[in-house]
Amino acid sequence: MKQTAFRRAAFVAGWFVIALAAAGCGNAEADRDSSISTPAAAVDPGADPSELTVTGEDDVSVTLTGPLAIKYASATQAQREALGRPLTGDHNAGTRESGVVYQQFRGGVIIAKNSDPGTPAYIVTSGKIRDAWNTERAPDGTPMLLGTNGSAGPLGVPTSDVTVDGPLETVTFEHGEISENTTTGEVTVTVDGNVVPSGLR
Secondary structure (H helix, E strand, C coil), rough: CCHHHHHHHHCCCCCCHHHHHHHHHHHHHHHCCCCCEEHHHHHCCCCCCEEEECCCHHHCEEEHHHHHHHHHHHHHHHHHHCCCCCCCCCHHEECCCCCCEEEEEEEEEECCCCCCCCCCCEECHHHHHHHHHHHCCCCCCEECCCCCCHCCCCCCCCCCCEECCEEEEEECCCCCCEECCCCCCCCCEEEECCEEECCCC
């Protein structure tokens, strides 16, 4: 009788150890890629997630939603590497008065016209293009000290990601485009069909 009880206790203890080991392996698997955590993307990479958590600066979790989450989930590895980690703080993410939603990253921004998940979002990572877009401009696009910039400026919201044609990188906007020749460093800004100064030094 004592021998049967001992075997039963050993059997139960053995199963307990196996269960603990399996649980430990499960956690290691989940922690393997801690930079992105999204149940929808993990289960079905083809799905469009409406919420996605990404590890930001100082390992703070940043939650992307709507079109920003969908765009990040569908971004190429090169786009994600160019973006880097998302920045934290109120001024680095949110919704503008116009309804535009955005998330700033160390190397770029993801931005969409509004928060509807069906709205296309775009990634702008080119440093000079981003700087020219963020230059304060008058309504006609000429740089001016007290103008507006970014999505509120005369160019408006991006309508494309960065496209590359040889040395030329271009982003189109609602009211124009900005191109950079990566060989010469020359930046061309077009607003409503007119070439205007880039405003870059």
